[in-house]
Structure formats: structure tokens, C-alpha cells
Amino acid sequence: MKRTSHIPELRAMVAQEKGRERVIALVPTMGYLHRGHLTLIEQAKKSGAFVVVSIFVNPLQFGPNEDYSRYPRDLERDARLLEEEGVDVLFHPTTEEMYPRPMVTYVEVGQLDSMLCGAARPGHFRGVATVVSKLFHIVQPDLAFFGQKDYQQYLIIRRMASDLNLPIEICAVPIVREEDGLALSSRNVFLTPEQRREAVILSQSLNEAERSIQAGERSAREIETRIRERITRESHGVIDYVEVRDAEGLSEVSDIEGPVLIALAVRFGSTRLIDNKVVEAEARV
Amino acid sequence: MKRTSHIPELRAMVAQEKGRERVIALVPTMGYLHRGHLTLIEQAKKSGAFVVVSIFVNPLQFGPNEDYSRYPRDLERDARLLEEEGVDVLFHPTTEEMYPRPMVTYVEVGQLDSMLCGAARPGHFRGVATVVSKLFHIVQPDLAFFGQKDYQQYLIIRRMASDLNLPIEICAVPIVREEDGLALSSRNVFLTPEQRREAVILSQSLNEAERSIQAGERSAREIETRIRERITRESHGVIDYVEVRDAEGLSEVSDIEGPVLIALAVRFGSTRLIDNKVVEAEARV
Secondary structure, three states: OEEEOOHHHHHHHHHHHHHOOOOEEEEEEOOOOOHHHHHHHHHHHHOOOEEEEEEOOOHHHOOOOOOOOOOOOOHHHHHHHHHHHOOOEEEOOOHHHHOOOOOOEEEEEOOOOOOOHHHHOOOHHHHHHHHHHHHHHHHOOOEEEEEHHHHHHHHHHHHHHHHOOOOOEEEEEOOOEOOOOOEOOHHHHHOOHHHHHHOHHHHHHHHHHHHHHHOOOOEHHHHHHHHHHHHHHHOOOEEEEEEEEEOOOOOEOOEOOEEEEEEEEEEEOOEEEEEEEEEEEOOOO | OEEEOOHHHHHHHHHHHHHOOOOEEEEEEOOOOOHHHHHHHHHHHHOOOEEEEEEOOOHHHOOOOOOOOOOOOOHHHHHHHHHHHOOOEEEOOOHHHHOOOOOOEEEEEOOOOOOOHHHHOOOHHHHHHHHHHHHHHHHOOOEEEEEHHHHHHHHHHHHHHHHOOOOOEEEEEOOOEOOOOOEOOHHHHHOOHHHHHHOHHHHHHHHHHHHHHHOOOOEHHHHHHHHHHHHHHHOOOEEEEEEEEEOOOOOEOOEOOEEEEEEEEEEEOOEEEEEEEEEEEOOOO
């Protein structure tokens, strides 16, 4: 595996492979890799592509009171994992390499960016869309892989790619979970043992919601209320949002029909966890 | 010369040339071509590149009360001119091809986009940056050519390319003028014979300003006032703005030193004309 933190060097590596007609895949990450990331990489490898993994904790997508400075980082451990996965290039730019001068250009994906996680984190998705746009222009991949844990982020990137005619296929990879159901996240490391035990309520309440819908429940508000009540009753988690939305455009729904996204964000102490499930409601007979 | 209005067909043509190691140049235009455009194309040809010219009157960059619907169009005349210039591909997409569904993604170049022409035309440069971003992703050129008549647009595109790491060299081409000094513009066709005669005051007052600076005048406000007074005295033009700005970042200046942009926008009847001059002030002895 090659490693570089320099844009021109990365571009030269990619250009060489493009000259050999290789398909280029990008897996953009913020590092502190877990099995969720490795699943993205395995999917990228399966495509037969030349796989570039980027590790960059992007300051632009963190709010002033968020966890940018304490976001977990361990580049050498990450590099060993990527080496084992057979990744071709690790691109780990510095902040100065990505932002050599103050940015004045931003990519904004309206409508999708101000709800759910965007409501609690103003500017977050603008920062995400902008840095992903930069990474896309730097790497110029044919394929890019995103995890469905960040479902809203995936939809935003997909819409950005479509609206701006990016010549890149955006590939989604399902959520990877711990044995007890907790969605893998680099932030899980911040949970105390008690919070870690309690956090399982997120996936459990999503599973219960899915069963309710499969059993015929069609009220989005009713589903949201049941999830909120269960989380509040069975944990110390503080709910940021619990929402049932249209799975394609994230618009509000009252009656559940077709595929819906059930998405939630809950704070355990200062650690904010997100999880979601896409549920396909069968037509009522 | 090949012609297409379809994105996939255009991409296939470009990919074939890239496979032959050809440099790709894009000259984005709104059509109704004049010698200014042809100068851009000649510069592109000089680079030895495979030259793609796009003609697309972009609704996104016109305000609700602006001249989108009456903007002059003559595709067949344009095509003949491009053929004569030895252009390789004319890309003339329909609005449906460029905007198959409502856009939610926009590229915003802050700071540079709300002053000068941006003040009078809110949303204009957002529309420009967004459509140019789309054209860049569609054509994937190595070089792109912009005229300095739209100096603010050129700076915005250059900054966008830099901030978003677009792998494209942005090339500026000097203003082309009629014999009497009027800057070429597709909108000149709207001028009545009297307005056409009066419009020469724009370049004349810019030339006079340049001479004043060369003669030692260093007050930006004084230069602006003299231009305003002369235009008001010698024509029926209604001034939108006359500004002396830093030529790199368009920030306000009071004392003229280094390169400054003198830019103006003046309406003759319902036709809004712009012109500008970059003047390098020699250090005072």
C-alpha cells in the first residue's frame, strides 16, 4: 500500500492507474476505522477497482461546539488495517493541504441539508458536501462508497453527484452492527460501559418499529412516539430527533407507504449517536 | 465539427480523445457568438487542445426580471462560425438535458459573489458557478477559457476551481473591442443607433481613468467620481455601479496601488452593459 498526504502525488498515482484502464474507487473516511469502514473497503475491492481510502477529519463539517478536536485519531493503526485489506493508496492530507487558504466556495445541497442531523448541526452537510466535492476532484474516482449509517449524508452526496453531473457512481453499503445490534461508529469509543449497554436501545427500538410496520401499523407519528417513549423509559439517552421520513427525498410522511427511513439521533452524555433503518411497508390489503 | 445536445454522447467523444492523450479545452458560452468568443476559441486552438464549445443560455443565472427569454439566440449561425474556427465539438444541450429535475445543489463562491454585478443581480453568480461546475463535470476539460469582459465571473470561476481542487486550468482572455472601443457583447445587438453611439463613453471613461492613474492620481473615489460624472454628462446611460477595486480579490481600495480593477455597469434603456480595465499603478516616487 502506498501512502501520501500530498495532492499532486496522489493525483500522479491515480493517473498512472487510469492510464492502465483501471477503475478507480474512493472510500472517504475520517479514520479511526472500524468494521463498518472495512466493509466499505471490501465492497470497493470486490468491484476490482484500484482502491483509494482517504482519512481526513474535516474541520468544515464540525460546529464550534462539536467534537472536532477530540474526534478519535490513530493513523498508524488505521494504516495497518488498510494494508491488511489490500488497499492500494492511503491518502491522509493535512488540514493545510486541504485548506491552504480560507475557503469562500461551498457546495450546498438544499432541502436535504437542514432537517434531521442538519437541524442540530447547522453547516454540517455543507461542510460534508464541500469536502467530498474536493476529494472527488482530487481523486477523480469512478466509484465512491458511503455507509448507510450516515443515510442522510449518502442521500446528499448522491443528489449532489446527480445535480452537478459528477461522473461518479455513488455506492451505498449497509450498516454494520455489533453482535447486540449497536451500529458501529468511531464515536462508540467515547461511551462509558453503562452508556454502551444502554445504547443498544437504539437498534432495538428500530427493530421493534420495523415489526410494528410489518404487523400493519401505518401511522408515522405513532411509530415515532413509541420509539421516543421506549428510549426515554429504558435509557438515560437524550433524544435529538426520531423521525419517519420518505426514504428517497426525506420528505415528511404521515401514512407509511412504500420505503420509509426511520432515523434517530440520541445523546448519551456528550456522545451523540445516530442510527436508522429503511423499512418497506407492504401495500395494505 | 461534431455536434451534440446529449451529455453521454459528448462524454464519449471526449473520452475517445482523452484515450489518445489529447488535452481537452472547454469554451463555455451562451451563444450568439461575436469576435470576443472567437478570440477565446482561437486561444483554445493555439493550445493544441481538442476544443469543445458549449452553447447554453443558463436560466439559473438570470433573475426573474432579467432578459433570459429575449437573450439573443442563433444556433445555426453560431455553428457555422464554430465550424470555420475549426472547433472539434459543439455541445448545445437543452434546458431539460442540463436540468432534468429541480436543482437543489448549488455552488456558492462567497465574498466575491455579492458585490459589483452580484449586488444588482442576486443569485447570478451562484447560477454561473453552478452551471460551470456542471459543464466542468460533463466535459472534464484540462483547460477552460473565460473572457475578461466578465472579470468578476472569471475571478469567481478561478477561485471556485482553486477552492474545490478542480483539475482544470482557468485561462483568461483579454476584452475584444469594436474599433471605437465598445467592448463586444451579445447584448450590444439590443442597442438603438443612438445608444450605440453613446455607449462608447464606457471605454472612453475607462481609458481616461487609466491616464489619470498613470499621471499620478491615487484616489479611488476621485477616479470613480470622474467616470460617473462623465458618463452622466455625456450620455443617457443610467449608472448601476462604477468601482475601483483590488484586481485580485475585489476588495475595496481607497488609495490606488498595485493592480486595480476599474469596473462599471451602465444601463442604456433596458440594455445593461458592463466594461472594465485592469490598471497597474506604478509606485509613487
